[in-house]
Amino acid sequence: MQTSPLHPDFGLTIEDIDLRDVTADHLWPELRHAFETHSALLFRNQDFDDATHLKIAKLFGPLENRKAMAAGKELPFAISPVSNETKSGVTDAKALHTQNLQANMLWHTDSTFLPIPALVNILTARVVPKSGGGQTELASTRNGWATMPKHLKDVLQDAIIWHRLSNSRDRISPELGALPEMRQWPDRPWRALWPNPVTGEDSLLIASHSFAIEGIGLKEGQAIIDEAIAHCTKPQDVYSHEWQVGDILMWDERAMLHRGQPWNYDEPRTLSSICCSVTEADGLSSVRIV
Numbered sequence: 388m389q390t391s392p393l394h395p396d397f398g399l400t401i402e403d404i405d406l407r408d409v410t411a412d413h414l415w416p417e418l419r420h421a422f423e424t425h426s427a428l429l430f431r432n433q434d435f436d437d438a439t440h441l442k443i444a445k446l447f448g449p450l451e452n453r454k455a456m457a458a459g460k461e462l463p464f465a466i467s468p469v470s471n472e473t474k475s476g477v478t479d480a481k482a483l484h485t486q487n488l489q490a491n492m493l494w495h496t497d498s499t500f501l502p503i504p505a506l507v508n509i510l511t512a513r514v515v516p517k518s519g520g521g522q523t524e525l526a527s528t529r530n531g532w533a534t535m536p537k538h539l540k541d542v543l544q545d546a547i548i549w550h551r552l553s554n555s556r557d558r559i560s561p562e563l564g565a566l567p568e569m570r571q572w573p574d575r576p577w578r579a580l581w582p583n584p585v586t587g588e589d590s591l592l593i594a595s596h597s598f599a600i601e602g603i604g605l606k607e608g609q610a611i612i613d614e615a616i617a618h619c620t621k622p623q624d625v626y627s628h629e630w631q632v633g634d635i636l637m638w639d640e641r642a643m644l645h646r647g648q649p650w651n652y653d654e655p656r657t658l659s660s661i662c663c664s665v666t667e668a669d670g671l672s673s674v675r676i677v
C-alpha cells in the first residue's frame with residue numbers, strides 16, 4: 388500500500404486503494420492491520436456510494452443499529468446522516484437538531500453510552516459547507532495515555548468511567564439534554580483502559596459523555612475526566628480534516644477522540660456515518676465490568 392502519515396503520531400492516508408475493490412480476502416487484511424496499528428485511515432477521491440459504505444462497514448463487524456438496540460429487537464438498519472439539511476432547507480442555528488450537531492463539537496468517542504461500544508466510525512462527506520469550516524478533528528488516546536501525567540495515570544490506570552449521553556447534551560443546553568432520546572440509555576460503566584488486542588498498546592476510553600469515575604466524587608471525577616481529555620487533545624496532537632466530497636475518514640473508537648468544527652449554519656453540511664459495534668475479538672471483555 389502507498390501511504391503517508393495523517394499526523395506524525397497517528398493515522399495513515401492510503402493513496403492507492405479504491406474501496407470498491409476491497410473484499411474480505413483482497414486488501415481487507417492489510418487495511419484492518421493498518422487500522423489496528425495507526426488508529427485512523429483516510430481515503431480520498433473515492434467513488435463511495437451507500438452500498439460500498441455498507442460493504443466496508445460489514446468487514447469491520449456488526450452495524451451499530453441504535454433503534455434496534457433501544458427496542459431490544461431486530462429492526463432494519465439505516466445509514467445515519469450527520470446533517471443540517473432537511474427537505475425544506477437547513478435547520479435553524481438555534482434549533483435542537485442543530486444543537487445536537489453542535490454537541491459533536493465536544494471531544495468525544497461515539498457510543499460509549501450504549502450497551503455495546505463502537506469499534507469504528509466510517510464517515511464520508513456528501514455536502515461540504517461552501518464557505519469552509521466543518522472540519523472533523525481527531526486525537527489519539529493511545530498517545531495521550533503514553534504521555535499522560537503521573538497524577539492522572541495513577542487515578543485512571545484501574546478506573547471505571549461512567550458514561551451518559553445527556554452529559555454531553557446538557558453542556559450545549561439543558562433543553563437538549565432533557566430530550567427523551569438523550570435519556571433513553573441507562574448510565575454505562577466501562578474500564579478506562581483498552582489494551583489493543585493486536586498491538587497490546589493501551590488507550591483511554593473517554594468522551595464528553597463521561598460523567599463520573601467510580602469511587603470518586605462527581606465534581607472531582609468530572610475534573611479529572613476533563614483534564615485527561617484536554618491532555619489528549621492539545622493543539623499539536625490534533626489532526627484536523629478539511630472535507631472534500633469523496634473523502635472517507637475512519638477511526639478506531641477504542642483509541643481516538645474526535646469532534647466537529649463549526650461552520651456557517653445557513654449553509655448545508657452533510658456527512659454520512661456508519662458505526663460498527665465491537666465484538667469479543669476487539670477486546671470487549673477488557674473494558675466490560677463483570
Ligand code: OGA
Pocket residue numbers: 469491497508510521522523524645646647648658660
Ligand atoms: C460523528 C461526529 C463530527 C462531525 O459523526 O460521530 O462526531 O464533524 N461527527 O460532524
Ligand code: MN
Pocket residue numbers: 491495496497645
Ligand atoms: Mn461522533
